[in-house]
Structures are given as C-alpha cells and as structure tokens.
Amino acid sequence: MKEFFKRKDALIIGIIVLMVAVIAAVILVIGTSGGTKAHLAIYVGDVLYREVELGEERTVTVNQGQGVINKVHVTRDGFYMESSSCDNQDCVHQGEVTLDNYEDRVLMNWIVCLPNQVTLELVVDDGAEEPPIEEVEDGTAEE
Amino acid sequence: MKRSAPLSARSIAMFGLLTAIALVLGYIESFIPITQGIPGVKLGLSNTVLLYALYVSGSAAGAWLLMVLKVVLSGLLYAGVQAMIYSFAGGILSLLVMMLIKRVPGVSIVGVSICGAVAHNVGQIVAASLVVTLPALVLLRYFGILLVCALVTGLLTGIVAKSVFKALAAGGVLKSDPTVSPAKKKKEAQKSASGQADAAEEKAPQSARPADLPKKESDPS
Numbered sequence: 001m002k003e004f005f006k007r008k009d010a011l012i013i014g015i016i017v018l019m020v021a022v023i024a025a026v027i028l029v030i031g032t033s034g035g036t037k038a039h040l041a042i043y044v045g046d047v048l049y050r051e052v053e054l055g056e057e058r059t060v061t062v063n064q065g066q067g068v069i070n071k072v073h074v075t076r077d078g079f080y081m082e083s084s085s086c087d088n089q090d091c092v093h094q095g096e097v098t099l100d101n102y103e104d105r106v107l108m109n110w111i112v113c114l115p116n117q118v119t120l121e122l123v124v125d126d127g128a129e130e131p132p133i134e135e136v137e138d139g140t141a142e143e
Numbered sequence: 144m145k146r147s148a149p150l151s152a153r154s155i156a157m158f159g160l161l162t163a164i165a166l167v168l169g170y171i172e173s174f175i176p177i178t179q180g181i182p183g184v185k186l187g188l189s190n191t192v193l194l195y196a197l198y199v200s201g202s203a204a205g206a207w208l209l210m211v212l213k214v215v216l217s218g219l220l221y222a223g224v225q226a227m228i229y230s231f232a233g234g235i236l237s238l239l240v241m242m243l244i245k246r247v248p249g250v251s252i253v254g255v256s257i258c259g260a261v262a263h264n265v266g267q268i269v270a271a272s273l274v275v276t277l278p279a280l281v282l283l284r285y286f287g288i289l290l291v292c293a294l295v296t297g298l299l300t301g302i303v304a305k306s307v308f309k310a311l312a313a314g315g316v317l318k319s320d321p322t323v324s325p326a327k328k329k330k331e332a333q334k335s336a337s338g339q340a341d342a343a344e345e346k347a348p349q350s351a352r353p354a355d356l357p358k359k360e361s362d363p364s
Contacts, residue, residue: 003305003309004251004253004301004302004305005251005253005254006249006250006251006254007249008247008248008249008250008254009250009251009253009254009257012250012254012257012258013257013294016257016261016290016293016294017294019287019290020287020290020291023283023284023286023287023290024287026283027280027283027284027287030280043275043276045274045275046275046276086223086225087221087222087223087225087226088173088182088222088223088226090180090181090182091180091182092180093180094180094181095180106180106181106284106285106288107181107277107281107284107285108280108281108284109281110277110281112182112271112275112277114182114183114225114226114229114271114274114275115223115225115226116225117274117275119275119276119277
C-alpha cells in the first residue's frame with residue numbers, strides 16, 4: 001500500500017473530507033423551510049417557461065424544436081421527468097419530487113436536464129398571497 | 144530559429160492508441176451506473192489514459208490533444224453533442240490541475256488523480272451554473288455529493304494507473320515505472336545490487352583463493 005501513496009496524499013484527502021464536512025454542516029444549519037402547498041416552475045435555460053399547479057395527473061410537454069423535447073408528468077403532490085430527448089437520461093432517473101421527499105433528495109426540489117437546459121422546480125408556497133397560476137392542459141410550447 | 148522536430152511515427156501511433164483506449168473506456172463506463180440520476184457522476188476510467196500520457200510521454204501538448212480528441216469524439220459517438228460543453232469545462236480544469244499538482248513533490252499519482260477528479264467536477268458545475276439557474280443551497284449540496292464521488296473515483300483510477308505502470312515496467316514495455324522518483328530508483332537499484340553481491344558471497348566455496356593473491360606454480364588454472 002505504501003508504494004501507491006505518498007505523504008501529501010493524506011493532506012489532499014484530508015482537505016476534501018473537510019470540505020465535505022463543512023458543506024454538510026452548512027446544509028444542516030441553513031436547512032429548508034417546510035410548506036404544505038407547492039407548484040411546479042419549468043425553466044428553459046434561466047428563463048421561466050411555465051408555472052403549473054399540482055393536482056390533476058397530466059403530462060406537460062416542453063418542446064424547444066429541433067427534436068429537443070422533455071415531458072414532465074405532474075402528480076397530485078409532485079412531478080417527475082417522464083421522458084427526455086437527451087442522450088444521458090439522467091433527468092429521467094432523478095425520480096419524483098414531492099412535498100414529502102424534496103428535502104432528502106440530492107438535488108432537493110429540482111430536476112435538472114443539463115443537455116436540454118430544462119430545469120423543474122417544486123416551488124413550496126410559504127402561505128403568502130400568490131397571483132393565480134396559468135393552468136396548462138397539454139403544455140405544448142410554441143417556440 | 145529552431146524548427147520543432149516532426150512527430151515520430153511511434154508518437155503518432157501511441158497517441159492514436161491512447162485516444163482509442165480513452166474512447167472505449169468512456170463508452171464502457173457509461174454502462175456502469177454508479178449513481179442513478181445525479182448528472183456528472185461517472186467512474187472516470189478514461190482519466191487513467193490521461194495520467195499515462197502525463198507520466199509516460201511527459202508531453203503537455205500531447206495530453207491536451209488527447210483530452211480534446213476524447214471530448215469531441217465521445218460527444219459525436221455516444222455522449223451527445225450537448226454534453227460536450229460540460230465535458231470540455233471539466234476536462235480543461237482537470238488537466239490543468241493535474242499538471243500543476245504533478246509538479247508538487249511528495250504527491251503520488253493517486254493524489255494527482257484525486258485532484259483531477261475533483262477539478263473535473265468543479266469545471267462541470269461551473270459550466271452547468273452558467274447554463275441553468277439553481278439556488279446556492281442546491282448547488283452546494285450537489286457539489287458535496289460530487290466531492291465524495293470524486294474522492295472515491297479519483298482514488299480508484301489512481302490505483303489502477305499505478306498498477307498498470309508497475310505491470311508495464313515489470314513486463315519490459317516501459318523501461319521503468321515513471322511514478323517512482325529517480326532517487327528512489329537509484330536506492331532500489333543499489334539495494335538490489337548489494338543483495339545480489341551478498342547472495343554471491345554466500346554461495347562461493349570456502350577453499351576458493353582470493354582473487355588478489357598470486358597463483359602457486361602447482362595451481363592447474
């Protein structure tokens with residue numbers, strides 16, 4: 001084992017472990033504010049594309065043209081990426097975001113499709129008066 | 144003005160082979176799911192090829208060319224063109240950091256590999272944050288997970304690279320293990336030479352005449 005490692009490797013590993021510990025501490029301290037109501041915000045790039053009320057089960061399609069398509073399945077208390085035209089399919093494997101699980105997920109209340117630049121956010125309502133959200137039936141976009 | 148020497152056929156062949164190996168390793172690791180769904184987490188097996196280029200060829204230009212070819216060709220062949228942005232960002236930062244850390248005395252190839260893996264993830268996150276907007280807390284959590292994965296995968300690829308160098312040196316493909324410092328090689332060579340001398344002295348018969356004593360007339364030799 002000695003031939004694989006040298007003295008300063010321990011320093012490098014120690015620094016990385018320390019960074020992870022600091023990040024974990026910050027996340028624990030800051031935490032998240034819980035809420036009982038939420039809606040879905042869909043972003044393309046950093047532009048807000050649509051806001052969708054949770055509730056009735058349906059599929060929202062984000063079609064950016066040239067074969068770039070993401071389909072989002074909205075459920076009673078959350079959503080997930082049903083399908084995507086991207087090559088790696090990481091967004092589909094990120095599973096469902098719900099009010100019950102978003103604090104425990106790696107990407108918390110987000111689902112990210114980096115190749116198609118589509119991000120989905122579970123916006124937890126803090127109880128303040130919000131303007132009414134546009135209801136989307138099938139969500140096909142005009143680009 | 145001094146003209147740079149043209150690439151030898153051997154160098155061209157070697158870099159062609161290394162590029163092919165990096166592409167195959169990148170393709171194979173796409174079938175090994177370490178974590179489902181977390182963007183950017185992978186084994187990084189093709190990093191062992193970059194480490195080989197850095198340590199064996201010693202050519203910085205060659206290592207950069209290898210990285211660019213791997214990113215472009217893998218994007219065109221299987222990873223997808225959209226993924227190239229993130230791969231480039233990660234690849235550039237990773238190679239830069241590995242080349243710098245390699246110069247620091249007291250850091251092994253495993254340490255270099257770990258730093259390269261961490262830098263790769265940092266580069267990817269920076270590129271991702273320019274493309275999509277994520278809150279700071281989510282980015283921080285994502286980065287923490289990537290750090291842990293980089294530590295494990297960097298450790299693994301570093302150990303694999305070191306084992307490959309050892310085996311190639313033992314098999315005579317490489318003249319010596321490039322990760323062993325010249326001072327250590329000299330020490331080991333001296334140790335091995337004195338060990339051989341001790342073994343020869345033990346085997347030598349008791350009645351043998353010392354070489355510096357003159358021969359007797361009756362001595363048949």
